[in-house]
Every structure is written in C-alpha cells, then in structure tokens.
C-alpha cells in the first residue's frame with residue numbers, strides 16, 4: 001500500500017505507484033523556498049513545473065476553483081494606479097449594490113473590503129479571542145467547530161489561538177448538520193465555521209438551517225459563514241436571505257471576489273458583520289489595503305449585470321460537458337461526484353485518485369488531490385474554457401493517456 005500526498009520535491013514512481021511528501025514551495029529571488037508548515041494550495045504552477053520539468057506556460061491549471069471566464073480588465077484610468085487607494089465611495093456603493101441589494105433597513109450588516117477573504121480567515125480567530133477576553137460573561141467562548149474537510153486555512157488559524165477545535169464531518173449535509181447540533185447541545189458556547197458551499201465537498205446549508213444553528217448557539221458564540229463559492233447561486237447567500245434582514249450580532253459572512261470574477265490575483269474580499277467586529281478588523285488593516293486597480297475593476301464588475309448573467313450561463317454550460325469523457329473513464333471506481341460549477345469533485349479509491357493526479361500532471365495538467373477518509377480521496381477538477389482549442393486538445397490527449405493507465409492498473413490489481 002502506498003501513501004500519497006501531492007506537491008512534493010520527493011516523488012518516486014514505479015508502475016504508476018508514486019510516493020510523494022507534502023511541502024509548499026515558492027520561488028524567492030530565484031531560489032526555491034520550502035516551507036514545511038505552510039498548507040498546500042491549488043494554482044502553484046511554479047512548483048509543478050519544477051517537479052515535472054514542464055515549462056510554466058505549458059500547464060493547464062485545473063487545481064483551483066477560479067473561473068476561467070475572467071472579468072475584462074482593460075482601459076483602467078491611470079488615476080487608479082497613481083493615487084493612494086483610499087476606499088472609493090463609488091466602489092463601496094457598487095459593492096453594496098451587488099452584495100446587499102435590499103440595503104434599506106438600519107439592521108443590515110456593516111461591510112468591510114479586504115485584500116482577499118484570506119485576511120479575515122487569518123485575523124478573525126484573534127479578534128474573537130480578544131472579544132472573549134474583555135467579555136464580562138462568566139464563560140468566554142473557548143471552542144470552535146470547523147469542517148473536517150474544506151479550505152484548511154480556517155483550521156490553521158484557529159489552531160494558533162487558544163481554543164479547542166472540534167472537526168465536524170462535512171461530506172454530507174444531514175450528517176454535518178446533525179453533528180453540529182449535537183455538539184451545540186453539549187455546549188452552545190462554541191463558535192462555528194461553515195464553508196458554504198464547502199470546497200471541495202459541495203455541502204451547502206440553507207439559510208433556514210444556518211438560522212437554526214445560530215438559534216442553538218450561545219449569545220457570545222459567532223457563526224462564521226465562508227461564502228467564497230456562492231456567487232453562482234446568489235439566492236443561497238445569507239446576505240440576500242429574508243431571515244437575516246435583521247442581522248444577528250454574532251453572524252459573520254465572508255465573500256471572495258476572485259473566484260466568480262476570475263480575478264484572484266487582484267486580492268479582494270469582503271466581510272459582513274456587526275459594526276463592532278468590522279471596527280476591530282478595520283483597525284488592524286492598513287488604510288490602503290485595496291489597491292486602486294482592484295477597486296476600479298470591481299466597481300465595474302459589480303454593476304455589470306449582463307456580464308454576471310452571461311458568465312453564470314457560460315460556467316453552467318461549460319461545467320456540464322467538459323468532464324463527460326473523464327467521468328466515463330473513472331465511472332466504475334467513482335463513489336460520488338459533486339459539481340459546483342467552478343469545480344467538480346470525484347470521490348475515488350486513493351490508489352486510483354493518485355494515478356489520475358500523476359498521469360494528468362505528467363501531461364501538464366494540474367488538479368487537486370485531497371484525502372477524504374480511509375483509503376478514499378477526492379480529485380477536484382477546476383473549469384477551463386472548452387472553446388480554447390489548444391486547451392481542449394491538451395485535455396483530450398491527457399484523458400486518452402489516463403484511460404490507458406487506468407486499464408493497465410485494473411489489469412494489475
């Protein structure tokens with residue numbers, strides 16, 4: 001039996017059996033910097049290129065959930081680059097129109113733009129811990145419930161704060177919901193982190209379910225809902241939901257600009273929360289954290305309703321077809337498939353998932369391989385623009401090679 005994890009400089013291949021050790025590599029001043037503690041994320045083409053000897057510009061990156069249909073960034077005013085980027089009122093108004101179109105009551109959440117929702121994921125554990133410290137309550141919140149699978153940065157940053165972490169199962173909505181309620185029954189004084197929809201498991205809580213969850217939580221416990229992938233189904237967002245028109249004090253929603261708009265590089269995200277949380281967050285964020293070009297691009301994108309509608313259609317159309325052939329190849333061994341639009345997750349026996357990961361990498365295609373329990377793994381495949389002939393050919397050639405490798409593997413089992 002072989003143990004497989006991705007993204008390493010140490011790779012041993014025999015008959016498609018590959019042993020890999022996990023590290024994160026980045027290039028600094030031309031030298032590779034290896035951080036043993038950093039989490040491995042998608043999109044690290046530099047590292048894949050070094051491991052596989054394939055030039056960076058020849059990779060098809062399907063290892064992220066970032067849309068390939070990026071919002072156009074042409075014709076930006078030079079002032080966006082020249083001036084110090086104080087938060088522009090027109091940018092803020094456009095963001096409010098997109099995220100809080102029913103902004104008419106005084107009970108709405110306060111909104112804070114940040115340089116990627118990652119910033120909030122890093123800082124909220126510390127802020128909530130400090131609130132616990134000054135709280136006059138007898139028992140400040142010292143525990144947090146986090147999904148066992150999902151964006152690992154949440155767990156990493158809670159680990160750095162002195163709270164007990166309980167991981168709840170996040171592969172199935174009913175099981176997740178029951179597990180959270182059972183924990184809250186034992187102790188309502190726990191923060192809860194929900195990734196909605198979960199990346200990579202696709203689990204999506206309804207606003208009703210999250211409202212019930214909040215009801216079961218103690219008054220000093222916070223519900224943090226990470227809606228990084230919700231733009232394809234905006235009606236599922238708590239920001240648009242009738243239950244939350246009067247914003248609960250202990251609800252925090254995170255939004256990410258980069259995924260749906262296909263512009264992760266401009267680093268933009270938003271926090272929606274009670275003004276006391278927003279005040280604390282903004283006091284530790286620098287006054288120019290959202291650069292001028294990011295504000296100018298997002299301002300246009302938020303108001304461009306026809307682009308948003310067309311792009312949702314494009315994503316739905318592309319994501320419903322491009323993996324048909326892949327699905328055929330892995331059909332017998334696939335245990336479950338979840339299609340979020342921006343990514344599709346396949347639950348497979350780990351041995352098959354590793355073959356897929358390695359064969360695709362050998363063809364210059366990067367996907368995500370994630371552990372999903374005993375002997376099971378998820379292959380998460382991002383979206384690409386199937387109308388791009390070159391990319392489509394690359395994908396087709398890789399699938400033909402994958403088919404051979406899987407037939408060969410099945411014959412040797």
Ligand SMILES: Cc1ncc(COP(=O)(O)O)c(C=O)c1O
Nearest residue numbers: 116117118151199228256258269
């Ligand atoms: C679920 C989830 N939340 C948040 C983030 C952070 O996104 P950003 O900092 O680009 O807004 C990611 C990044 O992949 C993610 O997958």
